[in-house]
Amino acid sequence: MRLRWSGGVLLSVAAAYYVYTPLPSTVSEPWKLILLDALFRSFIHAGDAAQALGVCHSVHMLNSVVSRLEVIEPWSSPTVSVTDSALGGVPARVFQPVGGGAKLRRGVLYFHGGGWALGSGRMRSYDLLCRRMAEELDTVVVSVDYRLAPDAVFPDQYHDALAASRAFLSPEVLQRYGVNPARVGVSGDSSGGNLAAAVAQRISADDSMSVKFSIQALIYPVLQALDLNTPSYQQNHNVPILHRHLMARFWLIYLGADPSLLPHLLSSPSSLLHPSIPPSIRSHLNWTSLLAAKHQKHYRPVGMETGSREVTGIVPGLVDVRAAPLLAEQGILGRTPRAYVMTCEFDVLRDDGLMYARRLQDAGVTVTSVHYDDGFHGCMVFSFWPFWSSVGQRSLDNYIQWLDHNL
Numbered sequence: 001m002r003l004r005w006s007g008g009v010l011l012s013v014a015a016a017y018y019v020y021t022p023l024p025s026t027v028s029e030p031w032k033l034i035l036l037d038a039l040f041r042s043f044i045h046a047g048d049a050a051q052a053l054g055v056c057h058s059v060h061m062l063n064s065v066v067s068r069l070e071v072i073e074p075w076s077s078p079t080v081s082v083t084d085s086a087l088g089g090v091p092a093r094v095f096q097p098v099g100g101g102a103k104l105r106r107g108v109l110y111f112h113g114g115g116w117a118l119g120s121g122r123m124r125s126y127d128l129l130c131r132r133m134a135e136e137l138d139t140v141v142v143s144v145d146y147r148l149a150p151d152a153v154f155p156d157q158y159h160d161a162l163a164a165s166r167a168f169l170s171p172e173v174l175q176r177y178g179v180n181p182a183r184v185g186v187s188g189d190s191s192g193g194n195l196a197a198a199v200a201q202r203i204s205a206d207d208s209m210s211v212k213f214s215i216q217a218l219i220y221p222v223l224q225a226l227d228l229n230t231p232s233y234q235q236n237h238n239v240p241i242l243h244r245h246l247m248a249r250f251w252l253i254y255l256g257a258d259p260s261l262l263p264h265l266l267s268s269p270s271s272l273l274h275p276s277i278p279p280s281i282r283s284h285l286n287w288t289s290l291l292a293a294k295h296q297k298h299y300r301p302v303g304m305e306t307g308s309r310e311v312t313g314i315v316p317g318l319v320d321v322r323a324a325p326l327l328a329e330q331g332i333l334g335r336t337p338r339a340y341v342m343t344c345e346f347d348v349l350r351d352d353g354l355m356y357a358r359r360l361q362d363a364g365v366t367v368t369s370v371h372y373d374d375g376f377h378g379c380m381v382f383s384f385w386p387f388w389s390s391v392g393q394r395s396l397d398n399y400i401q402w403l404d405h406n407l
């Protein structure tokens with residue numbers, strides 16, 4: 001009896017220890033975030049265990065859990081018709097408002113997040129998001145299921161995003177869905193924001209395309225991997241749900257790099273001090289000049305550690321603008337459309353977004369930069385029960401309102 005009791009106490013303590021992560025007190029609804037993080041971490045640990053046992057790649061395991069729990073069949077409501085289709089050969093879910101006769105509508109191409117490795121536009125959370133956009137904005141929304149790592153690695157995801165974009169902007173497809181060519185936007189969250197920013201750059205610079213995106217809406221986008229020591233990476237390295245080492249893992253998987261490079265990527269000095277990176281590139285992510293003082297806080301570039309190895313030579317994707325849109329030249333940025341950049345204080349990617357907003361502005365682009373002081377990575381999409389958060393709702397409302405006024 002005594003033994004069972006102490007076993008129970010021990011287990012509860014262990015469970016509490018596993019679940020509990022110290023959080024900044026100003027984050028929106030910390031307990032929900034702690035639970036979400038515990039759930040996410042337990043999936044990742046299960047995936048790692050499966051991989052260690054040789055059962056399957058950890059990402060495959062995670063995705064099979066996600067598809068079993070989260071992927072839903074397309075269902076149409078009286079107001080939005082939903083079908084699974086393809087765009088430029090890439091699978092996509094299409095959300096079309098019902099009725100309205102022959103009038104042309106606005107269009108949004110959406111890329112889901114998940115570290116280029118997880119998730120799907122057919123997941124409940126993304127289905128709900130796109131459904132709501134289609135309904136409230138009376139807009140055709142296409143959610144793209146680009147290929148995922150590790151089966152596909154950079155530049156496959158980028159090429160899928162580009163193929164879907166070119167197809168969506170083609171006269172035939174615009175006509176098929178009744179979309180106004182002057183009012184088509186591209187959007188995405190997290191790694192989907194990375195793809196949205198990258199294709200926006202490419203399409204804007206392509207003189208052979210007559211129809212281009214008129215807006216880009218980037219939700220806590222990931223935009224570079226050269227500096228994993230920006231103030232937001234330093235401040236939030238252990239903040240759920242996107243811990244710094246997890247983001248570094250996603251980068252290596254996406255770039256098809258050897259996972260054993262993880263410690264090198266994490267211990268590499270701030271790009272600002274990286275002797276091997278040319279000053280022209282360094283200036284594009286120089287947070288000591290691009291970030292406002294209130295975001296730099298007391299943080300300093302992390303210096304050279306003894307033994308830190310040169311990773312840019314081994315992983316060329318790190319300096320490729322198609323993978324890291326923040327590295328683009330000003331002339332390229334200046335041709336991209338009006339932008340919405342959403343960032344969260346408790347997110348390692350905060351400074352990626354803030355620096356991009358600043359660089360777009362410097363290049364002459366009209367930018368709405370919206371920052372949530374109580375926001376955390378993923379909050380806008382985790383807006384369903386039980387992870388509903390006030391900041392998630394506010395950010396979603398603001399995003400939809402911005403689209404309504406600007407698209």
Ligand SMILES: *[C@@H]1O[C@H](CO)[C@@H](O)[C@H](O)[C@H]1NC(C)=O
Binds near residue numbers: 272279
């Ligand atoms: C970054 O910006 C600071 C402040 O403007 C400047 O002193 C420094 O030389 C810059 N570093 C690089 C690598 O561009």
